[in-house]
Amino acid sequence: MTTDTTTKDTAPGAPAPGTTILDARGVTMRFGGLTAVNGVDLTVNSGEIVGLIGPNGAGKTTFFNCLTGLYIPTEGEVRYKGQVLPAKSFKVTAAGVARTFQNIRLFANMTVLENVLVGRHTRTKEGFWSAVLRGPGFHRAEKASRERALELLEFVGLAPKADHLARNLPYGEQRKLEIARALASEPGLLLLDEPTAGMNPQETRATEELVFAIRDQGIAVLVIEHDMRFIFNLCDRVAVLVQGEKLVEGDSATVQGDERVVAAYLGEPLADDPGAAEAAEVEAAEAAQAEAARADTTTDTAAGKENDR
């Protein structure tokens, strides 16, 4: 955190820093005999960037789905600014909680600008279909929405590509576009599910700056990532999920130093680790796979993990 993007000035109208805006209590999600999330409590305060980390299959995305109305938790309650969140994702967005997806979900054959305009439908009188069909109501609301959408594209660095088809953007830019689309609903809390997956180090660094800038606009952020450098640079607080349960929560130093987290997730970096060469090979294979995925990332039909919807 070396730049002035880390300042915590609160945007006008945003809740005072430190006020709890998201309050998830005892969230449990069972799928038949499998308990994917087990009694998880998590708060996010205004002005905060909170990280959610944990091994593959730990229940992170499932937890996001419980927060955003995609799943109705088997047990527990989620409040946003004191109100229990409705069990419908568009109502959650309207309440002020927006998200991006682990598997990108853009409208591949719409332009970049149109994708952001779709994201505005909860904030305009005109609904989703009006935006898609471009009826008379849409045209009335269009000007203000276009201006805001262009402003957001400027903010994420995609303004020059406003007229490009979403499918033609490189992978990293598609992730940025998803963020712009989420911001278009004017959220108070933004949930990001692996925003840097498949990005190169420069893109990851730029995304870090973008998340700081979002926070500086008064939007709290809850972010899932496997890139630990990204998480520990960025987050005020980090919660670790392992096998559906919250193992540890604290600031970066606390989490990095916790033996249980090291054992369950981070692992000990050993210079003479006999598995290091093998791990490097796996990493290289994964990078190649991510590169291949970039080629055909389209996105409104993205077939992904079973719960990534």
Ligand SMILES: Nc1ncnc2c1ncn2[C@@H]1O[C@H](COP(=O)(O)OP(=O)(O)OP(=O)(O)O)[C@@H](O)[C@H]1O
């Ligand atoms: N709809 C579903 N039906 C059945 N099981 C599911 C469903 N969604 C998720 N699961 C299971 O719940 C567990 C948690 O999955 P989840 O995708 O939430 O993990 P994650 O922490 O996001 O992992 P990753 O880091 O790989 O994205 C996994 O065992 C997964 O197979």
Ligand SMILES: [Mg+2]
């Ligand atoms: Mg996930």
